[in-house]
Amino acid sequence: MTSILHPTETKFEDKWDRGDMKPITLRLLHQQSVSKQEWQNLFWDVHHVCSWDDRGSAKLYEALRELILSFISGCQLRVLGHQDDAALLRAYINEWVKFFAQCQYLPKPYMNLGQNYKSSGSSTTQLGSTQEKSKDGMLVEKLMLDSWNESIFSSIKGRLQDSAMKLIHSERSGEAFDIQLVIGVRESYVNLSSDADDHLKIYRDNFENAYLTSTRTFYKGQASQHLADNGVRNYMNYAAEKLKEEDQRAMRYLEMSKGSDSLKMLHHCTVEVLLTDFKDQILAECPMMITRNETDKLYQMYCLMNEVESGIDPMRESLEFHITQDGLADMEACADTITTDPEKYVEKLLELFTRYSKLVKSAFHDDHRFLTSRDKAYKTVVNDTHVFRLELPTKQKTASKTQPESRCPELLANYCDLLLRKSGASRKLTSDEIESRLRDVLLILKYVQNKDVFMRYHKSHLTRRLILDTSTDSEKEENMVEWLREVGMPADYVNKLARMFQDMKVSGDLNQEFQEKLKEQSNSVADIVTLKVLNAGAWSRGSERTVVSLPMELEDFIPDVEEFYRQKHNGRKLQWHHHMSNGVITFVGSVGKFDLEVTTFQMAVLFAWNQRPHDKLSLEDLRLSTELPEGELKRTLWSLVAFPKLKHQLLLCEPTPKSPRDFLDHSLFRINHDFVIIRNGKVQKRGKFNFIGRLQLSTETSRQEENEGIVALRVLRVQEAIVKIMKMRKKLTNAALQTELVEMLKNMFLPQKKMIKEQIEWLIEHKYMKREDDDLNTFVYLA
Template sequence: MLQAGGGGGGGGVALPCFEEKWPVMRGVVVRLLQQEAVSQRDWQELFYCVHQVCLWDERGAAKVRDALQADVVGFIRAAAARVLSHHDEHALLAAYIAEWRRFFAQCRYLPTPFRQLETALLNKTSSSTSTSTSSSAASPSPSASASSTSGAGANANANSTSSASNASHQLAHKRPPHDDALVRKLMLDSWNHTIFHDIKQRLQDAAMRLVHAERNGEAFDAQLVIGVRESYVNLCSNPDDKLQIYKENFEAAYIQATEQFYKLKANEQLQANGVQAYMKYADNKLQEEESRAQRYLEPGSRSVTLLTRCCENVLIGAHLPTLLAECAPLIRAGETQQLHLMFRLLNRVPDGIQPMLQDLEAHIVSAGLADMVAAADIITQDSEKYVERLLELFRKFSTLIKDAFQDDSRFVTARDKAYKCIVNDTTVFKLELPSSINNRGNKSTIPESKCPELLANYCDMLLRRTPLSKRLTSEQIEARLKDVLLVLKYIENKDVFMRYHKAHLTRRLILDSSADSEKEEDMVDWLREVGMPAEYVNKLARMFQDIKVSEDLNNLFKNSTTRHDAINIKILNAGAWARGSDRVSVSLPVELEDYIPEVEEFYKKKHSGRKLQWYHHMSNGTITFANAVGRFDLDVTTFQMAVLFAWNERPQERITYENLRLATELSDPELRRTLWSLVASPKLKRQLLLYEPSVQASKDFIENTHFWINQEFALIKNGKPQRRGKINLINRLQLSTEKSQIEDNHSIVQLRILRTQEAIIKILKMRKRISNSALQIELIDILKNMFLPTKKMIKEQLEWLIEQKYMRRDDDDINTFIYMA
């Protein structure tokens, strides 16, 4: 410490300089570099000396920096000599890591006393700030000494001393957080240029050889590799990219060595062991390398991701065609474990999964259709077996997706697309629907899947009193109905299902043949939940309401007539029930004919202004048949009843076909169909009617074909005729005439045409102007829950709407349509 000299009136003051202070400072610096003990007094003295030189010596800061760098470089050169004295690779690495860790430890401590250097070199602070900063070094004497050497008066000195500790505390928080960065950078850069630059390649090569040895199963000290990596990471002094040296050297070398290693090994494994064994090898190595990378590469950086991507490219991407060639055979063989392994591997690389999806979709379509074709003889005759076969296929493919691909959404979508092809396929059986009905009356047909019709038949078997529904519990029936809804989701022409389902529901409600009325109403709710068109579902709901209203009317009618046990009327809304306006003319038995005026008169009293229309083809009844064998109750249709009553007054006579036609007034098609149900009922071993001459089908009946009552008719049970019994001859209640049955398919198409026109106008009203492609996308989205319109149908309806002035094409772009209000 320099003392101010006394003298006469204007004596000079000797200021502290670098040459005087550096020997004191250097001793502490050397001891710090060599990790020797430094007393608290020496440590605080170093702070103060740096402060004094930087404050009073104009070039002091630069001289301190240069001298410090010289001592640091000298220390590093000594360390380099010690490291390079080792010729063994492991010893070299161990020596380097030890020297580096020793040096790096001092990089955290040595810069602290030299914080003033950066501030002084950049001229960013005033002398008052410097004084306060020196006080923050926790040295009690520098404040007083600085005051005495400043030449200031006694009052100034007193003020400075009294406030020193307070100022020190306040400014300690305002100091920049990296004000020792200059010395730290100096030390790291010195290490980089003095030893690291010359030895880094040897370090890298040695570290990579150690990793290579580990990959080959050899033992070594993993801390050597970790130590090298840490030196690369901590050595960089670039504030913008702290990992620059590590990424440019260690990371790049590690990834390159990994790529070279597995390029050779992968080819050897694949050629020696085949694809399936190679997949296990690749999967194991990928897991190994990810675990190894977590140890040897810098955590928190992108190194592990880059290394993993490199391994994926070498082990999977380079052999992608070979791996994919094995996919289809594995799917066909149902090798779920191997497929899961392949999925796990190929999911790592771009576009690796897409070919697997295509293979899976192709397999499901081909295997599913082959299964359906093989069982065609069975499933075409039995809707239950058909639906069960479809559900079995769905469960089989779903299990494959779950076990092999963990229900990955992409594979589930592929399954759905393929299953949709199976459900809507027309190979096994098909429904011929007109493709269009244009204004010229020309008609052409295209095949559609018959699956909707068979699904509706299966629902009917579950909801009606049948042997199937009787042997199942309520929970089992519900589960099977839910299965039907599952298949229904994949059907394109849902409008066909709804038409047949409504027909079956009509029969069940009219004949009171539902097994469970609650299940009937539940089914309507489930159809709504799965997205069936609201207008269809609402019509079904109205049918239940009509039945309840009709029951009330029937009770009132029975109370108003004395013959209440003989008749049960159902007065229903034609809009919800009828399938056509055509009614069948028939000469009813007198017993029924007498009721009609009475019912109509009763209804007029309840609802004035309404008109009843009688649909005799939807009616039925029970008659008692008596002969020498016994008495039997027969459930028959109104048409069957009209035919049988022709023998009511002459049971022994033979009646010709022509006379029966005159007696019943039935049309030729209806009479033939009714007679055939009485002469060739599959339920009866002894037919109710006999005829001659014998024919193969009802169309072969001629005018002189004779029919007569079988006086030996009886119900046969266990090979013996019964004296009493009841049998249902109605089978499937006829809901429409022969003519309307032929036109049913055309009405489906006509309704589709109207729905398509309606949807197009709805879109145009909203958009006002729309391109052809956008219109078709929106149109399909609206109609997909009913049916999928063909391109031909869309084109025809667009042209028709243009002709009718509902819309027009844009004058400048014929593919753009404009709404015309």
């Protein structure tokens, strides 16, 4: 029978089998030399065949496919001939490297095939995404990679993976091997994929998955045994070392190109098997490490647990518990000293803050989460009421109805007073040191819950310093006010302090005018009297004014002041606050002559002996002479009978008292004419002494008023804040209202739940708001 061939088939066989196309292509596959002319001829022949029609391209594609498969079959025989794992890997990598190199060159002459070949029928199913690839002229490259994958890779990939994982296992066990074997296997997995959408699919599904599995298997039993044999502290060293090793190993053996998250997955795997599975055992050591201040180990634990989900939270809780317990224990241990000495108290708080800050920095690298825990615990220490307790009255003015608060804000205000007024403490310090310590106070103040108490006491001390002119530096006084503004103190508080300085300047001008008027009248008191007229709105002293019988010179002086002020400011009323006044009197005794700085109350008591210096006066005599209330009279007498800085007291009492409560109606008082001032062990015949102490601005009634004023102002603040919130929200639940209220007032004080409830009821009663008819826990604002 005569065979009849199609013209295209005849032409193709002439070109492929009997021509140069097949031999040149085969030499390229075997990496044999090809001349420049042959290389160019191959381009022309491919172009010529592809230009015939679709059947020419199909014939060329099939012939090239058979040639490639035949070549790969030879490679497969050479690779499978090795039984040893290392030899198998070397043979495979050697064949793959040569084949993959030709994947870059062979497709070039066949570019026209990729551009013209159209699959049809069964070829479409077989080639998959060939049509998509052909648009980029990558048909032949895909054909080569897919053929390698189907022929050799799919049949031995299991052995390749196992061999590579065994080598990595050997490396983890300390044995040496040629790392290029594993790297070569990895590269073949990466480069084999011809999927344009996911070029790492083969690598991810095979090599990466096998690597993660082998890692987990290797450490699963080893880590548990190491922890049991060596304990947590040594295990942390082991885990840290292995994590570092595995990250470095992953950099060598896993794919790091864009689109690969192998390193992240491997790190997560090692963290899980080395740390997460033993998290509880590791964290159990944290409290003891914190107690012993083992910062190096804590930092190592922090670094490890930071890799574990929720691993940091138990460490933060341990730190917070330690700071709270340790801080309170420290404060209680030296309570006797620090409750009476503001300087020691502030030093102790600063020492605790420095200690815990250093711990957080060294052990936890100033992680903001641990800084938050430090702040929370330190705030608990600062506001603790077990050691430092301030009783604020409630509406029911009974001894049992009080709400305890920390005395911290009061002690901080007292310490500021020590630094800002002329005192023994401030004289020992330079200007920069005073400023530094004031900054320290402001640091602690940030942790104080009830800042309104600090502002009350600070304002009271500032009032004393301004009236007595005892400030060390007026510029620092004004700077302190601005610093309070910077740390978030409420603006209305700070503005009132600023107005006090303005008031003093206005009062100074007024005093100068008054003295000039007295000089014009040739008044003898012009040079010895200083007038301070202060605005009640800025200074807001208590309404209580203590009655006292003034010396005649002062009593006669008062009408002149009132007349002068009436002429300057018609319609304004002057109120005399004698407990805020002071003066200097001269005492002449048997030893010498001394100038004594005294309060007006002390002056009134001492003037009782002016006409009878050697008499003994009873408590009743002094009460009639001074007209002071009994409580104030006893306090004033005590300051003259038992002044702590004097070895020889100004007044003597019979019988000798131990406290002001020991003053009875039959107690007798007399002037000590042997009164003398002793400095550096030497008797002084001349000198000046300050008896004012802390009495001039506070009476028993005014102190009670101060505390009641704090509570009264809090009530108004709560009412104001509730109305402001409801006006903005219109409708709000009880829980949401309380949350917003606390957030709004936290810079001044933390309102008690009882106070909030009482003020809500008060506002409802006075028609500022009402409860929702169908929901009693929802409030509605009434315009």
